[in-house]
Amino acid sequence: ASRKKIAKFIGARTEKEVIFTRNATESINLVARSWGDANIQSGDVIVLTHLEHHSNIVPWQQLAERTGAIIKWIPLDEETRLDLRNINEILKGAKVLAFTAASNVTGTITQVKELVEMARLAGAISVVDACQYVPHLKLDVADWNADFVAFSAHKMLGPTGFGILWGREELLNSMEPFLGGGSMIEEVTLD
Numbered sequence: 001a002s003r004k005k006i007a008k009f010i011g012a013r014t015e016k017e018v019i020f021t022r023n024a025t026e027s028i029n030l031v032a033r034s035w036g037d038a039n040i041q042s043g044d045v046i047v048l049t050h051l052e053h054h055s056n057i058v059p060w061q062q063l064a065e066r067t068g069a070i071i072k073w074i075p076l077d078e079e080t081r082l083d084l085r086n087i088n089e090i091l092k093g094a095k096v097l098a099f100t101a102a103s104n105v106t107g108t109i110t111q112v113k114e115l116v117e118m119a120r121l122a123g124a125i126s127v128v129d130a131c132q133y134v135p136h137l138k139l140d141v142a143d144w145n146a147d148f149v150a151f152s153a154h155k156m157l158g159p160t161g162f163g164i165l166w167g168r169e170e171l172l173n174s175m176e177p178f179l180g181g182g183s184m185i186e187e188v189t190l191d
Contacts, residue, residue, distance in 0.1 A: 011140035025055040027150035027165035032059035042068030045093040091122035101133035
């Protein structure tokens with residue numbers, strides 16, 4: 001029932017696209033580990049912005065270190081907005097564009113739909129950190145058309161230790177499990 005309520009709250013097609021995590025940090029790490037380890041190779045490009053919280057930097061840096069991927073950055077203009085003048089060059093070879101919907105430092109709100117479309121045209125998935133966005137503005141994942149969106153309950157006056165990862169069902173189904181253990185696999189043997 002909780003998944004259905006959250007799916008409705010964020011405009012998801014189905015509750016199967018709603019994953020419970022401890023926070024947005026874990027959600028982003030889940031994508032970097034499970035999707036990233038299977039899809040990112042040496043020389044691939046991961047694009048981040050100068051607006052990112054450490055939670056949306058470090059997991060991608062670790063992925064780049066593990067795989068030999070390259071990180072490129074979208075800079076800011078003098079008004080702390082994303083400077084998209086060279087975006088086509090920055091997105092060349094990109095497999096991931098990970099960015100915040102709203103900065104926790106400057107309050108800058110990014111052009112999510114435009115960035116998602118740019119990522120898609122470049123052949124990259126989009127991972128949106130919506131932590132600062134969700135408490136203030138309506139989140140509609142269908143409208144954004146992103147691939148993954150992460151946020152934490154405590155940013156919305158909810159409990160700490162509770163986060164959401166929304167992902168496209170087909171992407172989630174293609175990913176290997178991030179963690180293993182009880183109640184996750186139908187049959188476990190000694191082999």
